């Protein structure tokens with residue numbers, strides 16, 4: 001656990017970068033610091049490993065006051081990842097990753113073995129070990145930066161905009177792999193970003209800071225989206241938070257509609273009986289959805305070739321966002337919901353999802369729903 005206890009940082013020119021910050025970053029969780037430029041995110045982060053010393057207040061690492069610890073000892077337990085990775089250009093990738101283990105006095109063989117293990121962990125080929133940073137793409141360099149920070153297995157990781165300098169597609173991959181890695185490693189992570197979407201995707205909790213380094217709100221992502229404490233936070237998380245919030249609500253809140261399904265090979269009469277309202281759902285022998293047909297267009301029997309396969313499928317334990325996507329992308333406008341085995345469970349209508357949003361008692365539900373209706377028609 002990292003705990004900020006009334007922490008203030010005033011720079012020599014009088015700038016108050018952080019003003020009386022109280023906050024806990026729980027063990028094994030990702031805490032994201034987010035806020036506008038200059039709100040003190042980086043200053044807050046760097047005070048944790050004492051690259052910057054607070055002017056007042058204390059920062060605790062579990063039950064130890066970091067100010068009383070030897071700075072080098074403190075940093076050994078804290079990995080640090082920055083934008084552009086900050087790799088040493090004249091050292092190989094393996095040597096970059098082994099930086100901290102070698103400083104700690106590991107023998108070279110053990111440090112190299114650890115480098116190779118970490119290369120694999122962050123999804124890079126072992127053949128990269130002897131390359132130099134300039135021979136890697138930006139996204140690959142960031143992975144090396146993460147590997148380097150993990151090398152001595154520190155319990156705490158500080159990450160300052162680690163994925164901001166790469167293109168959106170690579171960024172998304174890095175985020176996904178970071179979450180996978182964290183699910184295996186369970187580090188205590190403090191992550192700085194200015195991107196609210198990144199914060200929502202990665203954070204177990206999100207600290208929104210306002211300029212002057214004041215904590216505006218500390219909440220889990222769903223609560224932040226649903227209940228911003230004031231206009232500043234509401235503006236920062238954005239007007240489309242109603243739609244973002246759908247990513248956190250699960251389908252069981254919706255009652256599923258039943259459908260009479262048919263199989264490939266069904267006669268046109270059977271198809272018409274099943275899809276009296278213009279569309280019928282075709283499933284395979286195990287009950288998994290294959291696609292929709294328009295019974296009135298069937299002559300003879302239902303064939304695979306005549307299926308409309310468009311439309312995403314959402315899971316019973318999935319999110320409202322997935323359910324809405326399923327409804328909007330379905331040719332029948334009925335979103336197909338499946339169980340954990342992929343077997344058809346029922347359908348939902350777009351209106352049901354929108355009603356669920358309105359019932360969620362979110363201050364912004366109206367704005368979100370209006371946008372959704374607008375884009376649905």
Ligand SMILES: Nc1ncnc2c1ncn2[C@@H]1O[C@H](COP(=O)(O)OP(=O)(O)OP(=O)(O)O)[C@@H](O)[C@H]1O
Pocket residue numbers: 011012013015016017035036037038039040041042043044194
């Ligand atoms: N060494 C310094 N001397 C004086 N002022 C500083 C110094 N470093 C940072 N500041 C100021 O402190 C405030 C907080 O800066 P900080 O870098 O912590 O913010 P940030 O939220 O990380 O910003 P950004 O998102 O733009 O990186 C800013 O007003 C900045 O100009």
